Amino acid sequence: MELWRSAANPWGQEVLIGISWDLMWVALVGGLAFVVAHAVWAKWLAPHSSAATGGGAAIAGLPAKIMRHATSERVFHWIMSAAMLVLLITAFAPVMGLQFAWVTIHWVAGLVLTATILYHIVHATFWQDFWAMWVNGKDIKAGLAELNHMVGRNGTEVPKAAKYPIDHKLFHHGAAVSGLTAIVTGIFMMLRLETPFWAANPYLLSDSAWGVMYVVHGVAGVALISLVIAHIYFAIRPDKWWITKSMIFGYITPEKYAENFDRSLWVIPGVAPQEEESVPAGVGASEIGSESTGGGPASEVGGQD
Amino acid sequence: MAVIRDMIPAFELFQPTSADGAIELLIRYGEDGWVLGGGMDSFDWWKERIKRPTAVVDLANVDELKGVRVTADGVEIGAMTTLTEIATHPELLANYGVLTDAASHIATPQIRNRGTIAGNLVQDTRCWYYRGGWPCYRAGGNTCYASAPTAMNREHAIMGTSRCVAVSPSDSASALIVLDAQFVIQSARGDRVVDAEDFFMRPSVDIERMTVLKPGELLTAIRIPSTWAGATFYYEKVEDRKSWDFALMSVASAMRISGGVIQDLRMAANGAAPFPVRLEDSEAILRGQSPSDQLGLQAGEAAVRNAQPLRHNDYKIPLMRNLVRRAVRGTEV
Numbered sequence A: 001m002e003l004w005r006s007a008a009n010p011w012g013q014e015v016l017i018g019i020s021w022d023l024m025w026v027a028l029v030g031g032l033a034f035v036v037a038h039a040v041w042a043k044w045l046a047p048h049s050s051a052a053t054g055g056g057a058a059i060a061g062l063p064a065k066i067m068r069h070a071t072s073e074r075v076f077h078w079i080m081s082a083a084m085l086v087l088l089i090t091a092f093a094p095v096m097g098l099q100f101a102w103v104t105i106h107w108v109a110g111l112v113l114t115a116t117i118l119y120h121i122v123h124a125t126f127w128q129d130f131w132a133m134w135v136n137g138k139d140i141k142a143g144l145a146e147l148n149h150m151v152g153r154n155g156t157e158v159p160k161a162a163k164y165p166i167d168h169k170l171f172h173h174g175a176a177v178s179g180l181t182a183i184v185t186g187i188f189m190m191l192r193l194e195t196p197f198w199a200a201n202p203y204l205l206s207d208s209a210w211g212v213m214y215v216v217h218g219v220a221g222v223a224l225i226s227l228v229i230a231h232i233y234f235a236i237r238p239d240k241w242w243i244t245k246s247m248i249f250g251y252i253t254p255e256k257y258a259e260n261f262d263r264s265l266w267v268i269p270g271v272a273p274q275e276e277e278s279v280p281a282g283v284g285a286s287e288i289g290s291e292s293t294g295g296g297p298a299s300e301v302g303g304q305d
Numbered sequence B: 001m002a003v004i005r006d007m008i009p010a011f012e013l014f015q016p017t018s019a020d021g022a023i024e025l026l027i028r029y030g031e032d033g034w035v036l037g038g039g040m041d042s043f044d045w046w047k048e049r050i051k052r053p054t055a056v057v058d059l060a061n062v063d064e065l066k067g068v069r070v071t072a073d074g075v076e077i078g079a080m081t082t083l084t085e086i087a088t089h090p091e092l093l094a095n096y097g098v099l100t101d102a103a104s105h106i107a108t109p110q111i112r113n114r115g116t117i118a119g120n121l122v123q124d125t126r127c128w129y130y131r132g133g134w135p136c137y138r139a140g141g142n143t144c145y146a147s148a149p150t151a152m153n154r155e156h157a158i159m160g161t162s163r164c165v166a167v168s169p170s171d172s173a174s175a176l177i178v179l180d181a182q183f184v185i186q187s188a189r190g191d192r193v194v195d196a197e198d199f200f201m202r203p204s205v206d207i208e209r210m211t212v213l214k215p216g217e218l219l220t221a222i223r224i225p226s227t228w229a230g231a232t233f234y235y236e237k238v239e240d241r242k243s244w245d246f247a248l249m250s251v252a253s254a255m256r257i258s259g260g261v262i263q264d265l266r267m268a269a270n271g272a273a274p275f276p277v278r279l280e281d282s283e284a285i286l287r288g289q290s291p292s293d294q295l296g297l298q299a300g301e302a303a304v305r306n307a308q309p310l311r312h313n314d315y316k317i318p319l320m321r322n323l324v325r326r327a328v329r330g331t332e333v
Helices: A022-045 A071-096 A103-126 A137-150 A166-190 A207-236 A238-249 A254-260 B019-032 B042-048 B083-088 B090-095 B097-104 B109-114 B117-122 B172-178 B280-286 B293-303 B316-329
Strands: A004-008 A014-019 B012-014 B033-036 B055-058 B068-071 B074-078 B182-187 B190-195 B218-224 B232-238 B249-258 B261-270
Touching: A014 A207, A022 A071, A022 A207, A071 A103, A071 A207, A071 A238, A103 A166, A137 A166, A166 A207, A207 A238, B019 B033, B019 B055, B019 B182, B019 B218, B068 B090, B083 B090, B083 B097, B083 B109, B083 B117, B090 B097, B097 B172, B097 B232, B097 B249, B117 B172, B117 B218, B172 B232, B172 B249, B172 B261, B232 B316, B249 B316, B261 B280, B261 B316, B280 B293, B293 B316
Parallel strands: B012 B055, B033 B055
Antiparallel strands: A004 A014, B068 B074, B074 B218, B182 B190, B182 B218, B232 B249, B249 B261
């Protein structure tokens, strides 16, 4: 298996021209293998848990709908998702044999993705709690507890999560690094294309610098294949559907809130925070990326816009 | 630039006697296999040592791919039929003159004696950056050296480009498009039939291939329906010299004229884009009208509406406009 492709430029220098397409298949197979492995684990091997219900006293005083994602966050999420899917399909489907005129669709979707990410950065920085997605000590502790439970150390209790559990945060940061890398290199690569905005200029950088640009863009792209496969898998799992629905309708039920979240870490305005006990593992919100990567503390009955 | 050497790199030569046998070999060698027709394009690549196939499948002994056959609905031309045979075939001369005209303009008599119709259709582009072995988009790289601001691109495309600006060099392609021909492609999965205008690959779809042929596939025949038999034809090729040269641009048209009115027509040009272009906007202007010089001008303007010249080929815009105008004028009644 090769990692990259190279060729001799007109001056006889060996330069990179892109990643090897073998990496695309590795990312695809790796992503699908993870899905199969997790599905098998979840179905037959996952430790049983004494599913705590969030009913009764636990939901006393909670509103009927707890806003998790404001409208603007949901719109951002779905536009970004559509752009990302279009980018991945237009980038890799032709290599897999499905041929169509992909270049224009690809860069237009890239511009849409860039615009949504810029919006998200500004929105998260100035209108939301920027640090809500930062990994802190409690996240790490909860993550380790979750891992201990997953490897069969029964009896280990998983602390209830803040609004964004650690695996959501890690997914967010993985997608952010890959996405931003693809965007920055993609914008440079666009300069080599004839667009309504500028004339193509393939000589802006040296051949070797362009080669690195193509390889980095490709690595980010194949990383996103695996990340998106995992994200979609968790989004459509029945046990995670409640959190996916919150990305559609905006809210979760008080029962799910009480089951999965620590009131002191995700404070609902108007609802008195209280120290929560650990939740039996397996009923938490925690799993990779079954919700938006954006957002901070909620207002009104949860959300803010 | 690469230097032509006397010796070509070694390969394994196969000389099957049937199309099935050829396809079996092409499947076995996949991307490393090479179809040898007349060899007019192949030997350049091999001597330049830019293309280095592992196996060459020579079709010279596959008799089923040779000759022109009159069918119930037109003619079928075997892929290995020589250009000379096409240019002189009585049935083609009588009813499909635009094709014989195009074939007679290809290269030289010697090349037409060896060159085949399939070879003329599937030959690679003449872009010298690409043929010089540079790692351009078409060669699997990530640069078009011909479209850069400093590039020499007098012969390149003015429309239909997508990163690559090389043009299709086939003289017979535009004639076959106006005849509404169909290309028969044989593979292990059986035959598939592709319209002539869909046979040529757009660089926006696949920048590394000139045609829709995939490894393991073989163009075996060209079927020309009788739809346009005996129509009023026009073919003109403009080149830097009057013999043994590739077209700067060519135009072909087939018209059904009745009562001084163009009842129906098809028009195509090559040398304008990376693939032969069907001139549907021009056709729409001409259809139902009496051919005249003024109408030809309008049709010519429509043909170049989407043209975007490179640094050195803006002359192709008036060239294309005037070729369309002349095609209309050539049929003026």
